[in-house]
Amino acid sequence: MVSIARKNLFHDRGRLLISVGGVAFATMLMMTLIGVYYGIFTESTMYLKKTRADLWVGQEGIHDTWHTYSLLPKGLDTEIMQVGGVKEVHEFIGRAVMAEVSKVSESKETVFIIGFDTSSGVGGPWEIIKGKKIPRRGQVVVDRVFAMRKGIDIGDTIKAGGVELTVVGISKDTFVLVYSYAFVTKEDAAEIFGARDFLNYYMVEVENPFFAKKIATNIENRLRARGIKADVLTKQEFIDNHKEVIDESFSVILLPLVLIGFFIGVTVIGLTLYTATLEKIKEYAILKAIGAGEGFMVRIVMEQAFTIGILGFLCGAALSLAAARLVPAVAPEFYVEINSSNLVVSFVAIIAMSIFASLVPIRKLERVDPATVFQA
Amino acid sequence: MLIEAKGVTKVYGSGRTAVRAVNGVSFSIDRGELVLLMGPSGSGKTTLLTLISGLLKPTSGEIYIDGVEITELSQKELARLRLEKIGFIFQHFNLLSALTALENVMMPLIIKGVSKEEARTRAEELLAAFGLAGRMHHLPEDLSGGEQQRVAVARAVVTEPEIIIADEPTANLDSKKGREVMELIRERVGQGKSAIIASHDPRVKSFADRVLYMEDGMLKAPEEYQ
Ligand SMILES: Nc1ncnc2c1ncn2[C@@H]1O[C@H](COP(=O)(O)OP(=O)(O)O)[C@@H](O)[C@H]1O
Ligand SMILES: [Mg+2]
Numbered sequence: 380m381v382s383i384a385r386k387n388l389f390h391d392r393g394r395l396l397i398s399v400g401g402v403a404f405a406t407m408l409m410m411t412l413i414g415v416y417y418g419i420f421t422e423s424t425m426y427l428k429k430t431r432a433d434l435w436v437g438q439e440g441i442h443d444t445w446h447t448y449s450l451l452p453k454g455l456d457t458e459i460m461q462v463g464g465v466k467e468v469h470e471f472i473g474r475a476v477m478a479e480v481s482k483v484s485e486s487k488e489t490v491f492i493i494g495f496d497t498s499s500g501v502g503g504p505w506e507i508i509k510g511k512k513i514p515r516r517g518q519v520v521v522d523r524v525f526a527m528r529k530g531i532d533i534g535d536t537i538k539a540g541g542v543e544l545t546v547v548g549i550s551k552d553t554f555v556l557v558y559s560y561a562f563v564t565k566e567d568a569a570e571i572f573g574a575r576d577f578l579n580y581y582m583v584e585v586e587n588p589f590f591a592k593k594i595a596t597n598i599e600n601r602l603r604a605r606g607i608k609a610d611v612l613t614k615q616e617f618i619d620n621h622k623e624v625i626d627e628s629f630s631v632i633l634l635p636l637v638l639i640g641f642f643i644g645v646t647v648i649g650l651t652l653y654t655a656t657l658e659k660i661k662e663y664a665i666l667k668a669i670g671a672g673e674g675f676m677v678r679i680v681m682e683q684a685f686t687i688g689i690l691g692f693l694c695g696a697a698l699s700l701a702a703a704r705l706v707p708a709v710a711p712e713f714y715v716e717i718n719s720s721n722l723v724v725s726f727v728a729i730i731a732m733s734i735f736a737s738l739v740p741i742r743k744l745e746r747v748d749p750a751t752v753f754q755a
Numbered sequence: 756m757l758i759e760a761k762g763v764t765k766v767y768g769s770g771r772t773a774v775r776a777v778n779g780v781s782f783s784i785d786r787g788e789l790v791l792l793m794g795p796s797g798s799g800k801t802t803l804l805t806l807i808s809g810l811l812k813p814t815s816g817e818i819y820i821d822g823v824e825i826t827e828l829s830q831k832e833l834a835r836l837r838l839e840k841i842g843f844i845f846q847h848f849n850l851l852s853a854l855t856a857l858e859n860v861m862m863p864l865i866i867k868g869v870s871k872e873e874a875r876t877r878a879e880e881l882l883a884a885f886g887l888a889g890r891m892h893h894l895p896e897d898l899s900g901g902e903q904q905r906v907a908v909a910r911a912v913v914t915e916p917e918i919i920i921a922d923e924p925t926a927n928l929d930s931k932k933g934r935e936v937m938e939l940i941r942e943r944v945g946q947g948k949s950a951i952i953a954s955h956d957p958r959v960k961s962f963a964d965r966v967l968y969m970e971d972g973m974l975k976a977p978e979e980y981q
Contacts (some may be wrong), residue, residue: 383862384854662851668810669910670838672831672864750810752849753801753922 383666384682387659394651395687401647402691402729403698408640410699410725411631414715420625422555424618429505429552432469432582433591436598437616439608443620449579450611455602458583461651464586468583469501470494471580472568475558478539480529484560490561492526492539494568495753502582504562508546509533514563520548522559522712536637537561540571569589569752583611641728648736652680656740660747667749677742692726756951757821758807759783763816766803776802777813778972784951786917789944791960792953794969800953803969804922807951808841809833820823821917838867842911844921844940848903850895856882857891863914877962881909885939888953901932908939919950921944930958937962 388395427435436459437449456468473493480486482602493500497513504520510533514520519537526532526549535546544563553560569575577752585594595611602609612620656663663676696717703715761775765777775783776799781870792800805811807818810833818825820840825833827941842863850859857878864874882891885905895903904924911919920939920947944950952959960966968975975978 383851383854383858386858390853550913658853661849665849665851666862666866667834668808668837669863669866670834670836670841672834675866750805752843752845753805753810 382514382682385686387655387662387679388683388686391655391658398647398651398687399690401696402644402687403695405640405644405703405732406692406695406725406729407699408643409728410696410717410721411702411715412640413721413724414636414703414717416625416633417628417716417718417721417744418515418714421715422624423625423702424621425552425555425562426619427614427618429515429754430582431467431501431584431612432471433585433588433596434595434600435471435614436581436583436602436609437543437579437612437718439459439610441610441612443617443624445621445624445635446534450577451579451581451607453576453578455607455609457582458601459598461642462594462597464590465585465598466586467499467501469582470495470565470578470651471502471573471582472565472574472578473560474572474579477617478537478561480531480538481538481543481603482529482531486529488529488618490521490537490539491558491559492561492567492568492571493554494563497557497564499543501545501584504548504553504560507548508551510546511544512550514544514547514567516564516567517545518547518563519544519567520562521546521549521642522553522561523549525561527561527711530659538618539713540573540700542567542571553641554714569661574596610611637728641732644688644691644732645735648684648691649739651687652683652736652740653743655683656680656743660743661751663734663744664747664751667747668752677737677741680744681733684733685730688729688736692729696722696725726735756783757786757788758823758951759817759819760803760807761817761819762871763803763813763818765799765806765816767802775972778818780969780974781816782974783809784949786947786949787945787965789941789950789952789962790898790957791963791966792951792965792978793955794953795955796936798969800955800969801922802972804920804953805950808843809836809919817926825931828874838863838914839946840916841920842914842916843919844907844911844919844924845924846923848895848900848907850903850906850910855892855894856887859906860909861893861907861914862882863910867914871975875926878909878913879914885909899932900928901935902929904936905939908936910941911970912943915948917948919948919952921950921952921954923954924952925954925956925959931959955981 401464438451441447441730454655459465459468473491475489475491478490508523519623531546534548537544585591591613595613598611599609700717703717761781763777763780767776769773794800806813814828861874861881887905890898890902924936937959940950966971968977
């Protein structure tokens with residue numbers, strides 16, 4: 380069709396550019412915020428996803444690793460192994476502590492020390508970019524972001540809980556929002572935490588993950604019969620619990636900002652459509668006089684709205700993707716995940732924006748009196 | 756009879772500020788007739804055209820277009836009627852400023868739902884016949900007044916409407932251009948197609964089959980009109 384909508388819109392290039400820019404900004408704001416959300420989710424569940432554990436045995440009442448604390452006596456692994464379907468059991472001992480970087484004086488930072496079984500490697504780092512994967516006593520594998528921020532490398536030392544540790548490896552994808560993981564032997568971890576008789580979780584690998592839920596119940600019952608109150612979560616339950624926590628904080632912190640982005644978008648598109656409509660109001664009266672119906676008029680506004688919305692989205696998405704690529708090179712802790720869900724959510728938001736923004740101009744056009752065409 | 760008005764009255768406003776712009780007007784126009792509506796400024800010509808276009812509801816009276824009483828129709832039905840049966844020409848040309856001459860002429864066809872290709876072909880042929888072949892891709896602002904009005908005539912007739920309604924189509928043109936525009940309209944009238952043209956331009960008279968004289972909202976016999 381002869382797109383009067385686009386012709387009218389492109390007639391004023393400056394205004395179009397400003398509004399597309401505004402929508403691009405709104406898109407970037409939303410995509411970045413949603414990307415932060417997905418990024419946090421990915422970072423914080425990466426350990427659970429990468430670790431060979433189908434079940435997590437923790438103290439009764441456990442929910443996630445942030446809000447609930449789990450402490451169990453050592454030595455339950457033999458008991459858990461008795462439950463049918465269990466293949467392997469490993470200890471997880473980990474806690475956030477202050478670490479001092481010896482090289483940099485007065486430089487303390489929270490790290491989450493994880494002590495793992497170095498013979499099986501279960502619970503340890505999964506991807507190493509430098510050095511070795513398995514530390515020995517007195518050694519530590521630190522995260523890439525931590526190493527970059529502190530300017531440390533293989534051979535440097537850090538101190539945690541009074542224990543001096545030499546960096547022997549640098550791992551990837553082991554940074555979670557505010558702290559990074561540091562991997563040590565479980566013996567060193569016990570020493571750092573000063574807790575020789577306790578650990579935090581047992582990680583259970585089962586023969587057939589299909590029966591994981593049933594095995595979880597059996598482990599709970601068996602431990603209960605021994606007087607130990609434990610809760611057993613499947614990997615997915617544990618991941619979901621973390622997601623729940625992230626969702627909660629997202630809805631209070633990030634969502635309002637996303638909504639601001641949304642309203643910026645609606646306002647920018649709305650104002651552009653409104654001024655573009657007012658400017659040509661006499662011409663819309665002509666169209667109505669000729670015989671254009673409501674549908675035709677609505678389509679004009681909608682087409683303009685979608686043109687601005689989609690152009691803005693494309694620019695905003697391209698800039699966001701570029702930023703998501705480039706920013707981690709300078710600030711690796713800033714992880715924005717622009718995945719397909721993010722793109723879809725943002726796109727749907729832009730479409731919704733365009734529709735909302737059309738409402739007032741459409742009302743305006745509905746009220747145009749075609750009889751005015753005869754007036755000079 | 757293509758157009759028939761019976762005792763049509765239009766009062767603008769109410770109370771002490773009420774203006775009786777059209778006052779008990781009755782007339783009819785046959786198919787194939789070119790009727791000129793003459794009268795001084797403020798006599799109610801434009802209001803009468805607006806009424807028979809269905810763009811304004813009369814305060815009282817009946818208007819028939821092709822046998823259909825239009826004062827009872829809904830906005831939607833009136834829009835349909837205008838699209839199907841009426842072509843408009845205005846004093847100020849009223850082309851859509853962001854569209855080229857060709858696109859302006861295509862517009863009524865597009866609104867009617869004619870395919871873009873067909874609309875283009877028909878509009879091109881018409882513009883060529885109107886001597887505007889070389890000006891088709893220009894925006895209105897790049898056309899002279901005479902060219903703009905010829906484009907406007909093309910837009911009015913491209914759907915082959917039965918009625919052309921024109922309000923002062925020559926008022927903004929010099930006499931040569933005015934005559935050209937009137938010739939184009941004249942050529943289109945006949946074979947069942949009619950036109951009603953409001954004008955106080957005496958030169959238009961020679962193109963008319965019949966003249967209606969209007970004064971103070973009422974039609975006068977020619978001999979009463981000075
Ligand atoms: N929309 C309107 N509201 C109020 N009065 C109007 C309106 N349009 C026209 N009039 C009045 O109606 C009378 C007839 O006007 P009009 O139909 O424009 O006459 P003409 O076209 O012959 O100049 C005039 O007195 C004019 O002031
Ligand atoms: Mg007039």
